[in-house]
Amino acid sequence: AGPVSFLALTAPHLARRLTRAPGPNLLPSAIVGAALLLAADQLAQHAVAGRQLPVGVVTGVLGGGYLAWLLAGERGGRR
Template sequence: MYLLAWRRGVHGYRLVLVGIGASAVLGAATGFLYVRADIGKAAQAASWMIGSLNARDWTDVRVAALGLPALLPVVLVHARRLTMLEMGDDTAAALGVPPERSRLVLLAAGTGLTAMAVAAAGPVPFVAMAAPQPARRVTRAAGPNVLPAGWTGALLVTAADLVTQRLTGSALLPVGVLTGVAGGAYLAWLLRGERRGARL
């Protein structure tokens, strides 16, 4: 995706558009695999695609934590550059931050950490979008707060899992269902606020 989005550098909107296209292609491939798979395997895959903590054990925790010692320090060291990158590539470069290299390192490390979390629990939706906002409000600090956002995301997933168990009396409802519904409502609330503020 990074290479496809490259054109004298990588800009956010271009990376997003390439990501949408890649998601559509890979979604079609996933649908084809569903059609070709055994019905039982397809049901298991569908449950995993929603995002679930059901029947997870310490083996899954080890998988999720496998890259933390290697990748988390990289993210924390480069996280301070995110504030400068928010001001634009020219400003960041003038302040001594190499934009493309910083973006590539952070993207690679973040993708690695996300991949291991998804391998353990599936793609739990909307957590990455929702977690940074409460973290910023609680810490009252400017710029991206990587560690508070990570802890907030973990708290949101744990709370969603507890709520699904209380709603159903069991752990049969995947946590991704609740985070998807809550995340969709949260996104609608944010868009409503932007519209009221005449920013959208």
């Protein structure tokens, strides 16, 4: 359940980018979080033929990649 917590970090940011609305977006964040978890679960089940990956591995990779992309974008904006 550890890497699944990346959903809690990425869902609000993605929802804010998709809706372009200021302030807290609870309902869009919940919908985006649910969609991300479903997509990660499907990817974990079907990524490797004959085997299932743990969903935490997939969410960790996706969440870590998104976090790195956000940090790189923030760093590039300051230069």
